[in-house]
Amino acid sequence: MKMILINPYLQTIDEINWKVEWDYTEIYKLIDCETFAWIDLDIRGNGMYVDDEGLLSLKRDDNDELEQQFFQVRDSHGYRHTIAGSALVLSTDKMTGETIGTDLDVEYIKLQIDFLDKNDNKLLGGENNENR
Numbered sequence: 001m002k003m004i005l006i007n008p009y010l011q012t013i014d015e016i017n018w019k020v021e022w023d024y025t026e027i028y029k030l031i032d033c034e035t036f037a038w039i040d041l042d043i044r045g046n047g048m049y050v051d052d053e054g055l056l057s058l059k060r061d062d063n064d065e066l067e068q069q070f071f072q073v074r075d076s077h078g079y080r081h082t083i084a085g086s087a088l089v090l091s092t093d094k095m096t097g098e099t100i101g102t103d104l105d106v107e108y109i110k111l112q113i114d115f116l117d118k119n120d121n122k123l124l125g126g127e128n129n130e131n132r
Contacts, residue, residue, distance in 0.1 A: 001101035004089035004109050005030060006048070008069035011115045015106040024099065031086040033057065038092075039083075041112075042076035045092045046102050054084030070116040082116075 001018040033051035040047045
């Protein structure tokens, strides 16, 4: 199953190919959360699981200080969603509601993501953030 992990702490966007049997409890581990919510990205069923308590969840950084990291993602309608913490891009089967692998390309997702600066929550510079 193809999925894409967005990690604002490391500012990485990585494709994961899950080879073993899928269980929804893996979402908790992959995005490091206790509860999760779904955000639609397009009408085909693609979306992302996010930490439902992201604004309340702080992580320890390399200096053992508590922090929270944010990113923005644009959906297929052009709306920006600000997300606290990590996210996992997957899809849903419209007939069964079952979680399935995404058909979105990791390079496409990279173009839709803007990481926010942890010190002032402004958009970071770089190729993904120019002209936005």
